[in-house]
Amino acid sequence: MHASDRPGTPSGRALNRRAVLWGTALGAASPLIPTTAATAATAAPTAASAGRGGDRAARSVSYRWLGTAGWRIDVGGRTVLFDPYLTRFRTGLFDGGLVPETRLTTDPTVVDPHIGRPEVVLVSHSHWDHLADVPYIAKTTGARVIGTETTYHLLTALGVDSKQISVVKGGEVLDLGTMTVEVVSSLHSRNKNCSYFAPGTLNAPPATVPSTIADLPEGDTLAFQITAGEHGPSAFLMGASDFAEREVRGLRPDLAMIAVPTATSTTHGYVSRLLRALDAPGVVVPVHWDNFELPLTGSPVRDPAMDLDAFLAQVGTASPGTRTVVPDYRTVYDGDMRPTNR
Numbered sequence: 001m002h003a004s005d006r007p008g009t010p011s012g013r014a015l016n017r018r019a020v021l022w023g024t025a026l027g028a029a030s031p032l033i034p035t036t037a038a039t040a041a042t043a044a045p046t047a048a049s050a051g052r053g054g055d056r057a058a059r060s061v062s063y064r065w066l067g068t069a070g071w072r073i074d075v076g077g078r079t080v081l082f083d084p085y086l087t088r089f090r091t092g093l094f095d096g097g098l099v100p101e102t103r104l105t106t107d108p109t110v111v112d113p114h115i116g117r118p119e120v121v122l123v124s125h126s127h128w129d130h131l132a133d134v135p136y137i138a139k140t141t142g143a144r145v146i147g148t149e150t151t152y153h154l155l156t157a158l159g160v161d162s163k164q165i166s167v168v169k170g171g172e173v174l175d176l177g178t179m180t181v182e183v184v185s186s187l188h189s190r191n192k193n194c195s196y197f198a199p200g201t202l203n204a205p206p207a208t209v210p211s212t213i214a215d216l217p218e219g220d221t222l223a224f225q226i227t228a229g230e231h232g233p234s235a236f237l238m239g240a241s242d243f244a245e246r247e248v249r250g251l252r253p254d255l256a257m258i259a260v261p262t263a264t265s266t267t268h269g270y271v272s273r274l275l276r277a278l279d280a281p282g283v284v285v286p287v288h289w290d291n292f293e294l295p296l297t298g299s300p301v302r303d304p305a306m307d308l309d310a311f312l313a314q315v316g317t318a319s320p321g322t323r324t325v326v327p328d329y330r331t332v333y334d335g336d337m338r339p340t341n342r
Contacts, residue, residue: 061179061228061335065285065327066114067300068129068292069239069259075228076178079116082224082237083123083130084137086111090293091128091213094303100214104128106136114296115141120176123147124239125188126154126219129292135160146174146181150219153202157209170222170247182251184223187242189265225251233335236278241288242267248277255337256281260289260306271314280319283337285327286311296329 064072071082087107092099111133121134121143131151135158138145145155146166156162168174170185200217210216223243227234236253241261256278261270275281289308290300302308312324325337334340 061233062340063235063255063333063335063337064114065287065329065331067290067296067329069124069237069257069288070130071235071237071257072114072116072118073179073226073228073235074116078176078178079118080120080122080176080179080181080226081115081118081137081143082121082226083239084111084115084118084121084133085129085131085292086114086133086296088292088295089132094291094293100212102213104132104211104213104215106133108136108140110295111136117141118143120181121145122181122222122224122237123151124186124223124237125221126150126216128213128216130239131155131216132213138164146183148201148220148222150200150202150217153205154210154216154219157206168222178229180227182225182227184225184236184251185244185247186221186223186238187240187244188218188221189241189259189261189267223248225253228335236281238287241265241270243274243277245273245277248274252279253281254335255283255285257285257287260286260308260311262305263307263310271311272318275315275319275322280322282321283323283325284315284319285325285337287327298329300328 060076062074066072066084066086067088068085069083070085072084073080073082087105087110089102089105091102115137118137118141121137123134123145124130125148131154134145135155137143138155138160142164144164144166145151145160146168148169149167152162152165152167155165168183170183172183174181174183201219202217206215221240223236223238225234225236233254235255235257236248236251237257238259241259258274261267275284286308289303289306289311291303294301308326315322315324325333327333331339
């Protein structure tokens with residue numbers, strides 16, 4: 001959640017660096033999800049446009065924006081979700097004032113049509129607009145959840161089997177068979193007082209089962225870079241509008257799904273510094289600029305705290321060769337972020 005610049009937003013309840021994880025939870029010598037012969041064949045590069053690492057598998061991957069920071073990514077018949085928040089219940093945030101006692105709610109009839117059969121769920125941080133639907137998704141699909149220690153403790157308290165959860169810190173490179181996931185240590189956005197919304201981390205289970213949005217602290221923030229197949233395309237995914245510059249240098253993604261900052265953000269040179277550190281991605285996709293308390297059935301409605309137009313202008317100035325794609329909820333995009341009918 002990065003609407004922390006709104007006046008009167010209360011803090012939630014206050015509740016490590018490099019390592020390589022090659023399927024530790026399922027066996028150190030095997031990938032997190034074993035590759036089958038069928039999926040391995042579809043992961044091979046196609047004759048799509050050339051990426052930074054050679055021929056790109058642009059036709060073997062699809063991207064669906066799930067609103068807020070969320071994505072569904074399909075590669076070779078396998079599905080990965082990132083920050084899938086779909087129920088989008090009302091908290092008062094867009095109606096005059098956030099109510100921290102708002103009950104956590106998941107609506108299966110809203111969630112199920114969008115998620116497919118995910119094998120992995122990546123979680124950037126533990127605010128409700130990133131985590132609230134993850135317990136339901138994990139419990140009903142058996143998907144592995146990859147996130148911070150705080151995410152681990154919250155999910156286990158909410159009934160997710162601890163064996164389904166992989167704790168990461170940043171620096172891990174995860175082999176998911178048809179795709180590779182690089183975990184990036186990141187930062188949450190800050191308000192005009194340089195403070196975080198609902199800060200805090202959990203190093204042990206919470207005293208009570210989380211039931212309200214105030215029970216979900218940030219718990220540190222991650223970003224992820226997903227590379228389809230062996231040669232790409234690669235997509236850098238953010239869940240909040242700040243970053244650790246030294247951590248993203250050298251990633252060089254083809255696509256960058258970048259969270260739009262609020263008008264009162266105190267992050268210096270956010271867009272220009274990020275695009276320079278990422279070495280001017282070919283495509284930038286703005287995320288987390290929509291009103292995430294309205295259903296996904298219509299067109300995105302802008303969050304009034306976000307200046308999407310200013311963000312797009314800053315991208316154009318900082319990286320003139322970068323193409324921007326403003327996503328919608330109903331379009332499936334290929335590896336070049338162009339609409340497809342699949």
